[in-house]
Amino acid sequence: MKYPVLAYHKISYQWEISFTMMYPAQFEKQMRYLAKKGYVGCSLKEYLADPKDNYFVLTFDDAYESVFTYALPVLEELGFHASVFVLSKYIGELNTWDFSPGNILSRHMNGVQLRELHQIGWEIASHGENHRVMVGMNSDAVSNELSHSKEIIESIIEDKIETFCFPFGVYNPEIVALAKTAGYKHLVGFIGHSRYGVISRSVVYRLVDNRFSVLRKIHVNLPCHIIENMKEFLFHSFSLLTRLKQKLS
Ligand SMILES: [Zn+2]
Incomplete structure (x- = not known):
């Protein structure tokens, strides 16, 4: 079963050599287009509770402050919600875990911002502690990534969290089982x-997406979706640079 889920990262004017950053105006254009087409952006939790035909899921990896600054106002205006995946060791900190040519750093949201999003109906979820590949870690370290991050984020928003998003999208059956044991209902x-x-x-x-391709991405049951998948595989391979940096440090 494939759900219409979009993944964004930074929504920022701060230029950098990064495929995952996006200018606020570009993001706004995409959201307004989807709204005009009758679609409603919601969090993963909301979607799974009531998967309406015109709903799509908006997710923001790493919970950057730029999402709060630039994406939130337009999403509020359109009445959209989203899920944000938080790194519990980097709340309010700079993203020193990431590979960034030129060492351009971005700040992650702080606790006050996360609480505010939670209060207006966004889903706050975990992305682990350190943004490390979990496959290959010993099971204690995996449990820390899963359970510590959950406790810290829950204490900030004063509510339970249900979703875990695997750093770099890397997982195996053992890690999936540990995530379930840690109390996560949904895994991303x-x-x-x-x-x-x-x-x-x-x-x-x-660089390669616009409002039309974003619409193709949420049409998960149409053939045009496959073209989008192929594009994404190619660009995703660049995230290997961050994994390499982490291996070397
Ligand atoms: Zn991430």
Whole structure:
């Protein structure tokens, strides 16, 4: 089962060599177009509770402050909600975990901002502690990523969280089982096919996507969706640079 789930990262004017950042005006154009076509953006939690035909899921990986600053106002105006995937060790901090040519850093949302999003109906969920690939970690470290992050984020929003998003979309059956044991109901990967019940997504890229391709991405049962998947696989391979940086550090 494939759900119409879009994945965004930074919505920012701060230019960098990054495929996943997007200018606010570009993001706004895409959202207004989908709204004009009758679609409503919602969080994953809302979608799974009531998957209406005209709903699509909006997700923001890494919970960057730029999403709060630039995406939130337009989404509020359109009446859309989203899910944000938070790194519990980087709340309010700079993204030193990431590979960024030129060392251009971006700040993650702080606790006050996360609480505000939670209060207006966004889903706040976990992306682990450190944005590390979890496959290959010992099971204690995996449990820390899953359980510590859950406790910290829950204490900030003063509510339970239900969803875990795997860093880099990398997981295996053992990690999926540990995530369920840690109390997560929904598990989110990245692009490609859903395996072991993990929900896959379509990533939106600044250089190759526009409002028409975003519409194709949420039409998950039409053939045009496959073209989008192929594009996403190609661009996703660049995230290997971050994984390489983490291996070397
Ligand atoms: Zn991420």
